[in-house]
Amino acid sequence: MEPGGSSGVGSVNSGTYTPEIAESLRFEEEIQSLIDPSFDASSAAGGSFTALLGLPANQAVELLHHPGPGEPPASAASSSPIAGDLWRLRLVEQHAVTDTLRLPFGCSSTFPSDAALVERAARFSVFATDDSPASSSGGGLSPELKAEPPDSHSPPTLPVPAEKPRRPSKRKECEKSKAKAVAKKSKSAEENTSAAKPAAEENTSGDKLPYVHVRARRGQATDSHSLAERARREKINARMKLLQELVPGCSKITGTALVLDEIINHVQSLQRQVEFLSMKLAAVNPRIDFSGLDHILSAECGPLAMGSGCGGGASDPATWASETAASTGGIRRMPPPQQIWHLDLVHPQQSSTVWENNGAAHPHFLLSPATSLVGYDPASSVPLNSNQLKTEL
């Protein structure tokens, strides 16, 4: 076997033998001896390439891509052409080798009875006869190699990512209606392998599964209910943080209740500003032609695609405008929470102090909104409380 193997290797190695291949072959022999304890290392001393043959296909490829500890990292880059070369050499050797070739899966020497090998040999046989340059064959082989091992690759390689310290991958798109917290708690790698495998399958099968994958931290309860609650709490905290950033002056406040108060105040103040500005616009409305403002605003807002917006928005605003025009006494759809706001009639002198910073042109119509406010139906009135009006305008 040895002479046959070495001669088989040597006969083809003339054109394609490289130092990397030699080194990888050397390592493969050691690895093979590790994997197969009954493997007779001495028998494969000269033909360590047969050691590579002794392994199943996927493990061989894996070994080639993850070489031994002493392997120089440069060989990893050349591992794929090496794989191609080695596969080609293997096929050549398959033909050259006699019954002394020992294959652990019990194939006959001349023709492998293993179905996978047969199919692979059939696939690669075209390259066996052809002595094309290594790169093309390697390039042609390696994608096929890579296509095949992944499906058989996944079980052995699942322990590898599972052991890495990975953050819990929370499925944020798990909607409330279907959200179920599946607790993937584990403290050991062995549990990870068993638990991560179905988890990985579910993960890879699609991102539509509504499972929340959370890892329990050390010293915390690990039953599914508390994990679900914790995930939910973290979600809520994240959103509260967002809100705090959104509302000015909220970052310094500690405590959920005060933050919520601030948020409520902010929303109310924004709504009041909308009221106030709409009143301003109503007052100046008859004098100004709004269609001319389009170009002004487009210039201010930047050269964004207004054509698409105008084209798409043609239908709906027309309906809104028609509705707003048709509604005579437009009843408020959002009655203010009465227990929070109290209706204050706008006093002209107070309003002037608030509004005078807007310009000298405004005081002349300050009285009219005030008087019109007085005449409002309290149910549909505008709670424009100048005392509470923040001067953010």
Place this chain on the structure above:
Amino acid sequence: MEPKSCSGDGNPSRNLHPSKPLMAANFLRCLSRIQQTATNSSVGSRSRRIRRAAYASMAYSAGHRRAWSWALLRKLRCRRVRPVILPRRPRIARPQVVIEIDRAEVLRKLVPGGTGMDYCRLLEETADYIRCLATQVRLMQTVTDSISS
């Protein structure tokens, strides 16, 4: 203003909102329409219409993806025939039984469509609503500034 971009992940922080030009176009169109059609001189009714137009343009630019905009559009769309807000009974001054204010309830009343949501969703919608409101306010401020100048 940040361009509108929707993200695949559910992280709400990435949802940069809203598109100001779209809102501006809608709002201005509504304004001009109101100006043309509403010749009645009541400032109050006109301001009410403008306010509705503001909310409508805001909700429209937000689209149907957000719950609050959807609820707002529904509210604005189906105009009730009868005057909906009956004059409420004068509130009798009762001793405040409830000591703790339920802020979530208050927020639910403020944010359109907030009544049917759980707390987590409510916070998300509030954030979006605040963003949109701020944009709308800035837009209206710009309009009034350009008018008055």
